[in-house]
Structure formats: structure tokens, C-alpha cells
Amino acid sequence: MGKRKATPVANEAELQQSNAGERKAAKQPKLATEASGFKNKEKVLLLSSRGITHRSRHLMLDLAQLLPHCKRDSKLDTKTDRGIINEVADMKGCSSVLFFESRKRKDLYIWLARAPDGPSIKFHCANVHTMAELKLSGNHLKGSRPVLSFDASFDQQPHLQLMKEMFTQSFATPRRHPKSKPFHDHVISFHFLDNRIWLRNYQA
Template sequence: MAAVYKSISKSSATKVDAPSNGIKRNKQRVLILSSRGVTYRHRHLLNDIASMLPHSRKDAKFDSKTKLYELNELAELYNCNNVLFFEARKGKDLYVWLSKVPNGPTVKFHLQNLHTMEELHFTGNCLKGSRPILSFDAAFEKQPHLRVIKELFLHTFGVPEGARKSKPFIDHVMGFSFADGKIWVRNYQISEVEASKGDEEEDKSHKSRGGKDTDVNLVEIGPRFVLTPIVIQEGSFGGPIIYENKEFVSPNQVRSDIRKGKASRHNARAEQTVGRLSRKSDLGLRTKGPRVAKSELDTKMLFA
């Protein structure tokens, strides 16, 4: 895993050019695209992320779900060295592939708890094309596979200075937290509000230190979602698996278990009904059956 971490750093270093004026530019570009079968919520999430990343390039939907290695050629065609691919399954499940082209590694996530900007109606807002501050939980430095994921997040969501269509402002924060084996992603606006006049002595001491009477707050913008790491491959959309999440259960398996549970309860009720009827017949008790019309020559009808 450490070798993979070093390979990512080397691949990013190759994209830093030193022009004649001596200013180095980090040429990180991200290709964002999805597969066939995405829902409108998945499409809105893709548009939200693309609007937050001015160094990204959107492309049409990718037809194949098996030949993902062809995305490397597509990324080279658009001069991109990062790929963010949304793979939809059965119109319900969404998987996210994050790859470093062309040498890898590649991380596959399962995306859950999706809420787009259009759904949330948060009051926060940020300038389109501004650069974000990436905030990571301390847990990303404790495990090797989380360090690899953190480096990929830095290359994908970190807008380099002087990037294409980027603005020279930093007015929002992207937070990545790790809890319960999942990565929780949030986006906040950096809001500066004038300080209240509650404590005049603190204001005077603050002014004496050269500060301004402003309070910095974070206001959520959206979108918000949760990523569950599944596997990490050494290459770009291929190669040996260097990490696998043994605790991950696919949503197909969850739905199958729910259906089997309902079927087992139905079978148990059917078996109880058959057993009850058989016991009644053994005891000579009358069991409920289809009603038969009484005849006029029946004994009970004649001698009533």
C-alpha cells in the first residue's frame, strides 16, 4: 500500500510544469461521466459535483459496464489524469469509481444517503469556480487504505491554483469524515458575519491585535452523500486487488435476504394451516370446506 501511495505522488509530480516565468502549475484535470441507467437524482449529483470542480470535464454517458479499461483512453483523449465514473445498477444502486490515470490506483465506492442541492434548499452559497479547502478526519492517517483514498480525493476534489475556469477565491470547505466504515462527505460555505457587540473589552483587544470584528461560520451548501469503500485496485480500472472490504454487503444481497425472510414466513403460515387441518381430521372434527346446497329430500329438511 505504501508503494501505491508513492506512485500516486510521483504521477502527480509529473504533471507539475515549470514554464519560463518560473511559476509551477499543477495540471490536475478530472473527467466526470456516468453509465447508462442513472436516475435523475444521480444526474443532479453529477451536475452538482461538476459545478464545484472547475478543472473537470464532463462527457457523454459510457455505454459499457464491463470494459471500464476503455476509460483510460477516453481520459487521455481529453487530457485528463483523474476519472470520476458513476456506475448505476438496476436503476437503484449507484457505484462510484475513482481512478488515477494511467497507472492507478482505482477505488470503488458504494454511494448511499444521497441528497442533492436541489433537494436540500440550504441557505449557503459559494462562487462558481472558487477553490475549496479540503478537510479530512484524523482517521485518514491511521489506516493505509484510507491514506490512498485521501490522496485520490486531494487530486480529484482539490482544485489546483490557476486551473482552467477557476477563480482566485477560497470560500467553501469540503469535509470528509470517516465513521462506521463509511466516508461522510459534506460541503460548507465560509461565511463571515460582523461580530456582536456583547463584550466590548474583547472587541478592543481583538482590534489591538490587528483583527477585524467578524465571526467566521460554516453554512452547509450541499450536496451530501456517504461513500462505502469496496475494493482498491493497483492499476487504473484493472490490476490486482490490494484492499477489499470484507464487511461490505451488496444491496442485491440485502434485498434477496428480505425476500427470503418474507417467503419463509409465508411458508411457515402455510405449514401451520395444513397441520391444523390434519389434526382436526384425525380427531373427527369438522373442517371448514366449500358449502354445498342442501337437498329437499335431506333427512333434516323432511323431519324438521
Template sequence: MAGSKMAATKRKRRGGPAGPAKKLKRSEKDVKPPAKSSEVAEEAEEEDRNRIPGPVCKGKWKNKERILIFSSRGINFRTRHLMQDLRMLMPHSKADTKMDRKDKLFVINEVCEMKNCNKCIYFEAKKKQDLYMWLSNSPHGPSAKFLVQNSKLTQFKKMHEKIENNLWGECAKVIIIFVVVFLVHTLAELKMTGNCLKGSRPLLSFDPAFDELPHYALLKELLIQIFSTPRYHPKSQPFVDHVFTFTILDNRIWFRNFQIIEEDAALVEIGPRFVLNLIKIFQGSFGGPTLYENPHYQSPNMHRRVIRSITAAKYKEKQQVKDVQKLRKKEPKTILPHDPTADVFVTPAEEKPVEIQWVKPEPKVDLKARKKRIYKRQRKMKQKMSSGNAK
């Protein structure tokens, strides 16, 4: 009992209120006069100069845009390289395995939901030569489809002139769009001199023609939401060193990627490059009612059919020409009556005396036959000489 009382008293003493602290006496020597404001400012400036800057402060990641980039089975190497280029340029993208051709496109919405993505870029291959690219806002829409073709570049100078004069802008709403890619060149094919940091955020430059028509305005907003890298994304870098340009020319959208040089703000192309031809605008994701249809669009099947018809027409024309020539040869020749006026300007030639040759002409000497006969005689003489010596 006594031990417990002692412990209680000790606890009370330890936990009791502390007494007033003793004040330390300062000597007059330790007391310094207050520093002037100018001296304080100079010291602060020196500290700022000598201070090492810390890392870039990252804010809060608010724009949670995630892009799913994948394809169907049957794509070629160029499509695969284009997908890899887009994934490198877009740090907020995700990849997935190839989808079977027999599956319906609405299944992609479920794949996006499982991957926690709200945007999708889907490459669809058909007939082992046509490639379609869908841009989708999953699951409620919009979405866009592109036909990827590889053909010759036309009106290249005009396109560069428009790229230099293009403007940047914003748009309001988003709808499904069906578009065609007319030209495709990947980074490996171009081998451009431009370069940019992997994961850096791009600037988006749009042609002023995007604000003139409503369907281009909708397409502009869709491209902004897909190709713009969210700010403070974990995989992005806090630098802006390249620009995506979208230019409208010949009812098509031309995509280019340029590096921004720090010294003089010049542009150097990096790649990839492709051209989009608008086909249709839908309301839902991977389907729905059609809001706009491009009257200038021509499907690749129709294009190939026109080419075949042109070649067939040329072949038929050649065959017809040959048949006409054969018929002309078989027709009897028409004998025209003699025209008496045809011999008006004909002058008779001088008549030469007829000479009769009474002596037989000398026969021509065949030198080759003569040489053969001489060679034959010499050979026989040699054979006789050799046979006589042997005996």
C-alpha cells in the first residue's frame, strides 16, 4: 500500500503544472541595435540568388481524360507503326489487345469501361487493304471514323501556306464523326530532323475554317478532347515543345506535328502525318442517327471500280480499232475510173535505144567455193604423204 501511494504522488508531481520559467538576464553587450530595412532587403536578395531552385511544382490532376488506342485483326505494319507513334505522342493513352472482326463495334464501349477510358481510337481493317479509324467518346458519344489510305501527296505547297496562316481556337459541343484518312506516313518512314521530349504537352493549332461550318466546329472540339494532353498528368512532362496542326484543304483535314525551336520559334516537322476526309457525323458512340454526310466523299470500293472501268474502256477501244481495221482489209477495193486530167502534167521520158547482147556474160567467180576446193586438195595431199611415210 505504501508503495502504491508513493507512485501516485510521483505521478502527480510529474504531471503537475509547470512553474513559471526563469527569465534569462541579458547583458548590455549582447543587445544589438535593430537592422535597417535596406540591409534586410539586400540580404534577402543574396539568399535568393544563392538558393537552388526546387523541382517544378505539380498541381492537382483534374482533367481525367484517358484514350484507349487499339485495333482489329488484319492490320499491316504501317498501321501498327502509326498506332505506336500516337501512343508515344499521347501519354494519357492506353493499349489493348486486338479485337476480332466478327465482334460488333458496340463492344468497344464495354472495353473502354473496363479500361477506365472515356475516349477511344480504334483502327478497323477491311479487305486487307482498307483501314478505318474510329474516334469515339465512350459510352454516350460522339465518335469518328477514318479511312486510312496510302497514296500520292497532292497540293502540298498550298497546304503548307495554309498551315503558316492558321489560327487556334475552341469549340463548344461534341458529336460523332465519320472521317477518312487519305495519306499516312509514320515516323519511321519520314525520318525528319525534328524531335521533341517524350510525354511533353502539345499545342493544338486549328485552321480558321474550323469555325465557319458547324460540322467542322464539332470535329474541332472532338480533336481537342482527344489530342490534348491533360495538365498535371502523371506521365506527362511540364514542357511545351511541339505543336499539332489541323488544316483544312480540298475538303480534307491535314494533320502535322512540328517541333518548336527555342531560339527563333521556328517549326521543324517531326511526324507522323495523315489526311482526314470527313464522311459522316453520328450522334451516338460507334453508331446512332446520322447528323451530317459528306457529299464529296467517295468510298475506296467506288474509287477502285472507277479505275477498273477506265482501264476496261481503254481495252475495249483498242479492240474496236482492231476490229475496224480487219473489216477494212476484208472489204473489196473500189476501182476508180481513169481521170483524163491526171496526165496533163506528165512529161514523156526520152526513149533509149534497145541494145541486144549477143555475147554470153562471164560467170561470176565464187571465192569461197574456190578456197574450199584448194583447201580440199591440200588436205588430200597431206593424207597421202602421211600414209606413204607410215608404210
């Protein structure tokens, strides 16, 4: 009967150490990708009521192009309870809401709210100029991140400070968002004048 040769213990220890080293090397790229991944999950729900005019609809479409992190939904009936907006925002994973409400097909009101517990702000929209009406419009990339510019008045009064924070959370595209481009080629400005807030988009 032939005798079996025993495998050296030293070789087994070397194999185990090499396997452990390969596992550590394989885990390192995963940790690097996790550190540089997309973390800010801020999303904005964009929807409107029934009966909005074509100008209001074009304004909403322009905002959808400026906000790559927004989620659109179908129109709501004017008689529907407003509490259902929180349910829609919860289903789509949105933390902010931009709701376009039309009354008598003339007046347009824009609700900006944090879902589901608020706060909420109601604006009466006036002096609307859509992108289709402008001449010499820029050609910024779709999905590029904007630079937000605020007037100095937003730091002087408490309610304007709250508006500034809500505007920042809603209009600032999160960094490394899957639908965004890593470029800054347009500026969204907010100015407070004559008890009104003027919103403008400047393109490169």
C-alpha cells in the first residue's frame, strides 16, 4: 500500500492569505463607488389642476425642463381633496410639491409645499413669459444643474428666509443625480421687489 503525501501546512496558510488579500482588493472599488454615489434623494412633485390655460401648461413644462429631479403626475380635479397630494407625493417618493391651481381659467396660483407636514406657500402667478415667447434664448444643456441667486432681501425678514430655504430645496438639483449633467450653464435668480418675488432663468 502506498502512503499518501501530506500537504504542507505552510502552503495552506499562504493560500488562505492570498485569498484574503484578493477579497480585500475586490472590496475596495465597491467602497469607492459607494462613497461617490448619489446620496441626496430630494425630489419634487409637479402637477396641476384641471382647466389650466395653455400658457400655464407651457410654464409648467418649462419648469419640468429646469428641474431634472421632478416627478410629474396627472391633473387633479378641482373638487378633489387636497390631502390626496400628500399621498401621491408619498407614492412617488417626493419631499416637495409644486401644484399649479387654475381658477376661472384666468388666475393661476402656485403652491410650494413640503410633504407631508408642510410648510406651504401660495403664490399668485403674474407676468408669465414662457421659453417659447422669448427671443435670443440660450441653449443650456437639458438636465444641467442651476446656480441659485437670491436677493439680499431674503436674509432680512423671517418669512423670506423660510421662502429662500424652500426655494433652495425645491429648485437646487441634487449633486450626482442620475438625470442631471455635471455642468452649471444657467442661473435661476430670485428677487424680492414691490412685495413680489421675481423668478428669472438666465442661460449661457
